[in-house]
Amino acid sequence: MIFRQLFDSTSSTYTYLLASRPGGEALIIDPVLERVERYLKLIEELDLKLVKAVDTHVHADHITGLGALRDHTKCITVMGEQSGVDVVSMRVSDGDRLSIEGISLGVIYTPGHTDDSYSFTLPDRVFTGDTLLIRGTGRTDFQNGDARQQYDSIFNRLLKLPEETLVFPAHDYKGDTVSTIGEERRHNPRLQVRSVEEYAALMAGLNLPNPKMMDVAVPANLRQGLHQEEVARRGWAVTAEAAQALVGQPGAVLIDLREKSERERHGCIPGALHAPYPDLAENIGAGGVLHELATATGKQLVFFCAYGERSAMAVQAAQDAGLGQASHIEGGMAAWKKAGGRLA
Structure with a gap:
């Protein structure tokens, strides 16, 4: 070690x-x-x-x-x-x-x-x-x-x-x-x-x-959060309420960036694809599963995490990689639960 x-x-x-x-x-x-x-x-x-x-x-x-x-x-x-x-x-x-x-x-x-x-x-x-x-x-x-x-x-x-x-x-x-x-x-x-x-x-x-x-x-x-407002200003964010309407829709895929332990403890959004944040660079790069999903099918990639920090960084990275359909759920799973979103 x-x-x-x-x-x-x-x-x-x-x-x-x-x-x-x-x-x-x-x-x-x-x-x-x-x-x-x-x-x-x-x-x-x-x-x-x-x-x-x-x-x-x-x-x-x-x-x-x-x-x-x-x-x-x-x-x-x-x-x-x-x-x-x-x-x-x-x-x-x-x-x-x-x-x-x-x-x-x-x-x-x-x-x-x-x-x-x-x-x-x-x-x-x-x-x-x-x-x-x-x-x-x-x-x-x-x-x-x-x-x-x-x-x-x-x-x-x-x-x-x-x-x-x-x-x-x-x-x-x-x-x-x-x-x-x-x-x-x-x-x-x-x-x-x-x-x-x-x-x-x-x-x-x-x-x-x-x-x-x-x-x-x-x-x-006490003020350590990533400024999600900037991501929202660029039009790359959806509210938890709006994200609920995307569940099961063919034109969008929700992507869970959390770790396995977080998913087991706090629940999952039905139908979401699990792609942990540490694997993001590989997944959004050429040949990566998320890159292929976005470019081959044109699906909107909607990232989410626990509170919105990882997903805000993920959507920025995806946009930088040319995946213009990427967005994230503002406030993450905390906002989803507050809005009464379903859990699997």
């Missing part, structure tokens, strides 16, 4: 780049906007293809690199379903799997630092965001933080992992790079408490100043 731990000294943020092999798909966790050019250079040097960019939660101490990485690489952006971010490509929930080629991470909902905090596991390591730090824990006094929830997340979820599990947090302010679950259980001073009440009292007494970037970072990080 390719694994890189990258550091932003301004915000003391760790970013993690993972891939199963050279030349393969890659995933990045907690990217920082100011470091995006470095990430892109490293991805190029390692001959990787970035397919997913993940934030463990809405950060208050730096502006996320999710949007910039999406714009540069057309990758899928990922956050937890509780996140207040306007639009991300994929939202995960507790118990899901977050997968790329050769790597599958477990998804654990670990609220407390914020109400949208998640951790991600591999068999030998866990990426804890700001929930569990090395010899510390994330503060719980803003962004709907809750010390009791964090106690539960740490003691009843993270500390249940095997003792040898490596702990990789989103921040460190002392120069440490990695710990283990066993080390933190024994030596983390904030975990040497006898009850949830004692932990809550400890966290309430910290009296920490707000992060310097908080007033800038939080509003910026």
